[in-house]
Amino acid sequence: MSVAVLVSGCWTPPSADVQPGGRPRVVARGIEVEHVAQFARVEAIDRAARTVTLSVRGVPLPPCRIAPSVRNWGELRDGDRVDATIRELLTVYVAPASGSLSPDARVLSVDPSYRLLAIEYSSGGTETFKVGLRTRMEEIGAGDSVAIRSVEAVALHVRRRSNREESSLSGKGAASGS
Secondary structure, X not given: OHHHHHHHOOOOOOOOOOOOOOOOEEEEEEEEEXXXXXXXXXXXXXXXOOEEEEEEOOEEOOOEEEOOOOOOHHHOOOOOEEEEEEEEEEEEEEOOOOOOOXXXXXXXXXXXXXXXXXXXXXXXXXXEEEOOOOOXXXXXOOOOEEEEEEEEEXXXXXXXXXXXXXXXXXXXXXXXXX
């Protein structure tokens, strides 16, 4: 019984509230990551600027540029539900003690052996990214601030369409005579 109490008292969940030590500085920049925003809602489309604004569970995301490789973006309409693969660039930094900067997220944990970076967004959500080999992870620590920039949608999959809409979008309507 006392062994269970001792073991259970040793582990604490990661916390983004840890205050990193050292002077304010950029720890790592240009960390390219991708994640999938599932069941995102299309809030606005700017065809001229080739951007889309999405929200996930009512939380708006920054407007995304549409990557040139995305061919179906012209099919999008306001209100569509999509799975969007989004590419972002992260900058990890130690913020000044004054707290004058409000980070987009904070580092929860770092696993250099598997190249995993877990972050907690200011909204409370968490996400774990697999980062590339060029990222120097040894200086990144729990509590470091994270700025998220250069958002780009690299894939869009429309989740909800009626059969008639799918037929008209793909050009395989019943009246095609085939």
